[in-house]
Amino acid sequence: MSLIFPKWLNSLPPLIAVGVVGGLTATVGAFWYYATPKFWRVGYTPTQPGGGFNHQLHAGKLGMDCRYCHSNIEVSAEANIPSVHVCFGCHAENRLSQFQLAAHKEKTDFIREAYEQDAPIEWRRVHVLPDYVRNFPHASHIAAGVSCYSCHGQIMGMPVVYQAEPLSMSWCLDCHRDVQDNPQNHLVPRDMVTKLIAVEARLSNPSDHVADAARLLENIKLTPPENCGACHY
Numbered sequence: 433m434s435l436i437f438p439k440w441l442n443s444l445p446p447l448i449a450v451g452v453v454g455g456l457t458a459t460v461g462a463f464w465y466y467a468t469p470k471f472w473r474v475g476y477t478p479t480q481p482g483g484g485f486n487h488q489l490h491a492g493k494l495g496m497d498c499r500y501c502h503s504n505i506e507v508s509a510e511a512n513i514p515s516v517h518v519c520f521g522c523h524a525e526n527r528l529s530q531f532q533l534a535a536h537k538e539k540t541d542f543i544r545e546a547y548e549q550d551a552p553i554e555w556r557r558v559h560v561l562p563d564y565v566r567n568f569p570h571a572s573h574i575a576a577g578v579s580c581y582s583c584h585g586q587i588m589g590m591p592v593v594y595q596a597e598p599l600s601m602s603w604c605l606d607c608h609r610d611v612q613d614n615p616q617n618h619l620v621p622r623d624m625v626t627k628l629i630a631v632e633a634r635l636s637n638p639s640d641h642v643a644d645a646a647r648l649l650e651n652i653k654l655t656p657p658e659n660c661g662a663c664h665y
């Protein structure tokens with residue numbers, strides 16, 4: 433036997449086994465890496481009631497401030513979605529005359545229906561962290577001068593909101609690590625956080641704002657955390 437099949441062949445089965453296992457690991461690994469939420473969640477756009485709330489129109493064209501509707505954002509960890517009463521304030525039947533068109537009435541009927549039935553509009557949540565992440569603290573990020581733009585993208589240009597950023601752990605940590613060294617890449621003056629068009633212009637040319645770095649850092653209270661307990665239970 434050993435004359436026909438040289439000795440080294442004995443090591444072939446283990447070699448094949450290693451190859452198969454290695455190949456499988458690489459495949460599973462690649463699948464894990466590319467198919468985990470980090471990749472497929474970007475662009476996530478659930479179907480919304482009434483075709484979606486149009487931020488491009490209300491926040492962009494009409495110039496409504498984010499805080500008119502997301503009114504808790506500066507005081508609470510949670511951002512709130514406005515109740516139907518907020519919409520009804522402008523979209524009540526008797527106010528429609530100012531908008532005239534029958535087409536507009538039709539598009540906004542779902543608001544008055546919900547209001548009359550005293551039922552909430554069933555908006556579907558777009559951005560959501562897994563349960564094992566602690567309550568994400570909106571208020572402290574806003575106070576530090578982190579704009580909605582950094583985490584939600586150009587909402588003022590969105591007819592329907594979609595997820596623009598991965599919201600993965602490495603994404604959170606990348607900013608936390610860099611913010612001390614390059615605050616101008618991530619922070620804007622506080623009074624600017626909800627002015628997303630101006631923020632986009634500013635953050636796309638951060639090198640113009642290096643001189644402001646020290647002043648921007650003054651708005652930070654804590655060193656942005658990297659310890660596990662800050663974000664996990």
Ligand code: HEC
Pocket residue numbers: 480484485487490491496497498499500501502513514555556557558559560580581584587588592593626628
């Ligand atoms: C007139 C009220 C109103 C204004 C003004 C407004 N929003 Fe919204 N926003 C809503 C409603 C209603 C929803 C829920 C529907 C949806 O997700 O599309 C929402 C959803 C969102 C979401 C997605 C929430 C989720 O489910 O993850 C983000 C992010 C957001 N708004 C950011 C902003 C920003 C930033 C601004 C200011 C530039 C702003 N909004 C201004 C009413 C408003």
Ligand code: HEC
Pocket residue numbers: 482485486489490494496501514518519520521522523531536539540543
């Ligand atoms: C401050 C007043 C105001 C508030 C509050 C408001 N809207 Fe509007 N909305 C408008 C105006 C004005 C228009 C018409 C603008 C136009 O056609 O240029 C409009 C248009 C719309 C349209 C028609 C969209 C289209 O594509 O033509 C929908 C749907 C709508 N609003 C839903 C909502 C919902 C849902 C809320 C509550 C979360 C809300 N609006 C809150 C003023 C308001």
Ligand code: HEC
Pocket residue numbers: 498502505510511512513557558559560561562567568570573574578579580581582583584599625626
């Ligand atoms: C540092 C990143 C960051 C910034 C800055 C930020 N958000 Fe968020 N936002 C998130 C994350 C992460 C979630 C999901 C939170 C969760 O699942 O607990 C979220 C969720 C939301 C929601 C959904 C809340 C719900 O209950 O459905 C709204 C609305 C929202 N943000 C609006 C805003 C607005 C408006 C601003 C600016 C004033 C803003 N966010 C700034 C990261 C951010």
Ligand code: HEC
Pocket residue numbers: 561565568569572573575576578582583599600603604605607608611618651652653654655656657662663
């Ligand atoms: C664009 C930059 C940026 C991104 C992205 C970001 N953070 Fe932060 N984060 C900061 C800054 C700046 C601070 C310091 C705030 C302060 O204390 O003044 C901070 C502070 C925090 C704190 C401590 C403050 C507190 O009130 O507990 C937590 C927790 C936190 N971030 C969680 C997250 C999580 C979770 C994500 C990802 C979903 C995230 N951050 C994404 C910039 C960012």
Ligand code: HEC
Pocket residue numbers: 469470561562565599600601604605608657658659660661662663664
């Ligand atoms: C700044 C906030 C933050 C800090 C600090 C942090 N994490 Fe995370 N972590 C997250 C977020 C957000 C997710 C959810 C990611 C997603 O949905 O894809 C996550 C997910 C995870 C996961 C699930 C696997 C994955 O990558 O999706 C593990 C395990 C984990 N973190 C462990 C840790 C450990 C261990 C530490 C300390 C060394 C730590 N985390 C520190 C925010 C943080």
